[in-house]
Amino acid sequence: MQIKLMMLHIPEILSKQQVADLRQQLDSSQAWVQGQHSAGFQAQKIKNNLQIDPNSIAYQSFSAKILQALQHNILLKSAALPKHILPPLFNCYQDQGHYGNHVDNAVQYSSSIGQAIRTDVSITVFLSEPDEYAGGELIVEDNYGSHEVKLDAGDAILYPATSLHRVEAVTQGKRIAACTWIQSMVKDDWQRSMLFNLDMNIIKLRQQIGDNEEILGLTSHYHNLLRQWGDL
Structure with missing residues (x-):
């Protein structure tokens, strides 16, 4: 691929x-x-x-x-x-x-x-x-x-x-x-790209509809991926 x-x-x-x-x-x-x-x-x-x-x-x-x-x-x-x-x-x-x-x-x-x-x-x-x-x-x-x-x-x-x-x-x-x-903090370019796209979409959704349970779930998902992939 x-x-x-x-x-x-x-x-x-x-x-x-x-x-x-x-x-x-x-x-x-x-x-x-x-x-x-x-x-x-x-x-x-x-x-x-x-x-x-x-x-x-x-x-x-x-x-x-x-x-x-x-x-x-x-x-x-x-x-x-x-x-x-x-x-x-x-x-x-x-x-x-x-x-x-x-x-x-x-x-x-x-x-x-x-x-x-x-x-x-x-x-x-x-x-x-x-x-x-x-x-x-x-x-x-x-x-x-x-x-x-x-x-x-x-x-x-x-x-x-x-x-x-x-x-x-x-x-x-x-x-x-x-x-x-x-x-x-994330060595892999593909993983960084995924996190960046997720972050940008969360920001756009928050601007459009404000904070709700679904956006909180996406934000949690972002940070858990960063914990999984991050090298601190």
């Missing part, structure tokens, strides 16, 4: 003003370095971009702003059920910069908690408007084909970290984005 992996567009993770403020700082930063430094041996051959040096003083400020926005987004919480969110990386693609087909590392080290975490969910926050650059589409592949993503600045795409994906070459302009990874 083929299961379509969940991709979720989350609008306005950052407001336009937040994006503008962050872009002003990023565009003037001297902390950009070659992105290959953060890639594994295989990925170094197919990765051509710039990244903010995570050891720089500027990075701490930039990263905290994105991380705070992710941690407070209700839709992201429901879809990803975060146990831990890694500090985001910032990347810039320009002058034919690209990142070939790859799968993200299954385990990454989190400096904030001092231990390795499993990467279940990938998330990209777009910081350039679509008309600022040509090319640069994020392509995510699953059993149903390739999915092209190019979102407004401040919007985010959430997708399983197990997905084969790439960033197409940027032929004009500059594509700036933040990306990070989430260890979920």
